[in-house]
Amino acid sequence: MTVPQAIVIGCSAGGLTALESLFAHLDPGLPQSIAVCCHTGSATVDLLCELLAKHAALPVEEARERSPMQGGVIHVAPSGYHLLVETNRRFALSVDQRVSFARPSIDVLFESAAEAWRDALIGVVLTGANSDGANGLLRVRQCGGIAIVQEPLDAESPAMPAAALERAGADYCLPLADIAPLLNRLCLP
Template sequence: MKAVETIVIGCSTGGPGALARLLGALDHRLPASVVVCSHATSSPHTMCHLLAQHSTLPVIEACEREPLRGGMVQVAPPDYHLLIERGRRFALSVDEPVGFSRPSIDVLFGSAAEACGEGLIAVILTGANADGAAGLACVRRAGGAAIVQQPDDAAAPAMPRAALELAGADHCVALDEMASLINRLCMT
């Protein structure tokens, strides 16, 4: 695996709390871009504000045509699919929901797999649906690494379970072990 440049994280039910714990334990010197896609219905300002209170890295909303930024967390805006294009820039789409979700984790992960290949880590956290499973399979096919929260550790185990069943994982760990794993994968 080449050096990790991008980390994409997907979650749904129970996601804001899980994200706060994960982002709060990442190394503040993390060089990779961190991109979050959550089905949480709060406004982007509210989600960014909540995460910024816990994150060791700055947190902002991802915007159309903006570049991915290393050492920063960028959050998908509600009601838009977030895509990563070659050249490491964001694109927003109002295409139909995928699996009843917009933003869709599958859409983000699939585009990230194409744009980032082996320099990508994809993370599936707690959630009550199967969004992210197909995208995680794309990431693994492109040579990226897959990290899935242990289903019995998740507030809602359906999303991690679906990801494991469809795509498998390079690492399946408890939430409290995830940041140290990501730090190790990105900082060595």
């Protein structure tokens, strides 16, 4: 099995609480690049980054145009832009049409990251109220990456994980409390 080099995470309704819990239990020595797309509805992600940083052992920052996906850093998609990962593993921002009524779109992030990282990527779909992320997670699996989905019955809003399971399936479907320990096991030697 290829050692994962990057993790992409998508969530919507209930996402802040889920991300705080997840990040609180990630190993502080995790060397993988992490990118997060969370539908917030706010004009900026400053507050989201600030709130997540209070719970995360890893640094949290807004993803910036042309900046590289750095290992050991949690990059958060900016409000109002699709976040893409280019094949050189740098971020690109786009104001293209909304996908699944969202910009940033989880599908856009996951699909581009799958092309950049191929089988060295882990895609994680958490709580949310729509189907964004389902097509992106399918692309992660088609490229040989690992798909993790929060157990829908455990999610504050089960629609997003249920749609991901229906469309893409999963290598792991777990309660939120079990996802960080799994990521630590998959990502650390």
